[in-house]
Amino acid sequence: MSELPFYLAAFAVVLGVLIVVHEFGHYLAARWCGVKVLRFSIGFGPVVWQKRLGRDGTEWALSAFPLGGYVKMLDEQEGEVPVEERYRAFNRQSVGKRSLIVAAGPLANFVLAIVLYWAIFMVGGSELLPIVGDPPAQSPAAMAGLRNGDQVRALDGEPVRTWEDFRWLLLKKAASRDAVELQIVGENGEPAARRLLLDAVAEEGWEGDGLERLGVRFYRPQLPAQIGKVEPDGPAARAGLQSGDRIVEVDGKPVAWWHEAVLGIRQAAERPLTLVVDRAGQRLAVDVVPDAISERGQRIGRIGIALAESEMPRREFSTVVRYSFFEAGVRAFRETWDKSVFSLVMLGKMLVGEVSWKNLSGPVTIADYAGQSARMGIDYYIKFMALVSISLGVLNLLPIPVLDGGHLMYHMIEVVRRKPLSERALAVAQQVGLSILFVLMAFAFFNDLNRLFGG
Structure with a gap:
């Protein structure tokens, strides 16, 4: 609950900026006309x-x-x-001018997304490399032959530079095909090709964790669960843990690797936890209560231990991604176009039943994502704002009465009929449009509540 004001503030900023930009688009077009x-x-x-x-x-x-x-x-x-x-x-303006005024709101949202992406791509930042970890047995990734340390270089012939590129291309391909071809380089430096089936996300989309359903995980180096450093006055130090201790159990679950021990500790924020450690050949049970911290919008446990420097992985896991002014502009246009088209494709698949309506999100989920992205950093927050701006633009262009797209539909009918629709027809269309919006909002709120209380 302590994070609620922060999340609401992050949501309010996103909502406020997008509304002002959208309406200002209408305003400027009206003044120009x-x-x-x-x-x-x-x-x-x-x-x-x-x-x-x-x-x-x-x-x-x-x-x-x-x-x-x-x-x-x-x-x-x-x-x-x-x-x-x-x-x-x-009402005295030509159909062309009226259409321009109506379309200017959604167009302003697309322009905002382009500007935001452009700035992010120019400033640049550190991005995770597309290195995969060991997939769960029988998962699509395991059946494709992906192994810990494989780095993806291309997906269906499209270059993959970062983990985010990899995730986005998988999401985009899952909307239109049932498998993709991956070009990888193994941990031993050998190139190879892998065929990854996408059936696991074809219907549910990315509701929950789509990557996890595919068995695609980020690389986890296989490092022994041996403590190198213990922070003074931290939970581990207070519990009596020492440098050199090797963790062999976390709450009764055997662990062999460092990432397994970390995962068990992260899941026990402010909850008593029993660690079994090997100390000079002797096994000791140690009770510890991890502190709760916030990381990328999630509440996790931390006890104040670290690997020894000699055990630190030597492999690079990230790269700095930055583009020139013109490269950033081209990429910003392409990013906005791709995500706009993808949104329309997903909406179409929802209508024909090929994609679950669980993917529809309402204000509660958007507020949650706004808070999470703001916690992760300004670049993530700006990218989130750009994505929501695109979604708002696409939504408003749908041919639903009461939305901008509905008014554009009226104008097209007027061009064909050579006269406006009657007031009665407009009134009926408004009622239909309001009913459609009500149903969409009901689905979105239901999904929000289901995510909030259903887990």
Whole structure:
């Protein structure tokens, strides 16, 4: 619960930025097309703050329910318009101008994503290399022949530079095919090809941990579970653990390697834990209570021990990824396009039943991810904001009445019919659109609650 304010603040910043950018897109397009803007509101419902600015006296407002926003324009369909200002009414504009104004909101979200990715790719940062660990027996990765230390160099012919590249390409391929070809280099330096089946994530998508269902794990060096250093005054020191002790059991479970001991300790935050250690050939049982710390949005246990420097793995696990101005721009455009197309493909597969509706997320899950990404660092948080901005742009372009895409659909029908839809048809369409949105929101909230309470 102590992290709740932080998570809510991270969510509020993401939501606020995306809403302002989206509505500002509508606002700028309306002004460019000569339409008078009456109100620019962040949120819906009663106005809690307002200020009039500009030659037109546009009302800039903050409303009571900030889950959205709107730009109110001069429009004869919404009230009386003085004769001398009718040329500035939204409904008096050509279909092309009206469509531009409507589409400008989602387009602004795509532009924001491009700008954010562009900045991240230029600044660069340290990224994990795509090195896999030992997969569980009988998992798709094990059956493909992947082994501890294999580094992925390409996936279906596409170069793989980082772990994130590897994960994204797997996710993208799983939406359209049942297997991928991996080009790897083994720990011994020998190149090889592996065929990885994707059936395990074909229907459920990445609900939960899709990589784990494939058996794809990050590399874990096989190092003995021998303590090299003990932090003074830490839980391990207070419990009497010493440098040179080799951990052989964690809460009754035998361990052979360092990463196995660490995993058992991480899962016991602020919970009494019994370690059995080998000290100079003698076995001792030691009770310790790991401290609870937050790491990448998760609560984990830590007792204050480390490997000896002589046992530290010599292999490089990360690389610095940075692009030039133009390379970063090209990659930003491609990243935004790929994720937009992927979102549409996944939505289509949900509609025809090929992908589980469990993949649909609501505000609770988004808030959780916002907090987690903010904990992980500013680069992760910015990438998360870019991803949500893309999702918002795609969602708003869907041909659902009440959304921007629904209004664009009206305009296309108007072009074909050579006259606008009747008020009755628009009213019916609005009701249908609201019903569709209600169903989507119900699914999203159900999934949120299921993740929250169902584990």
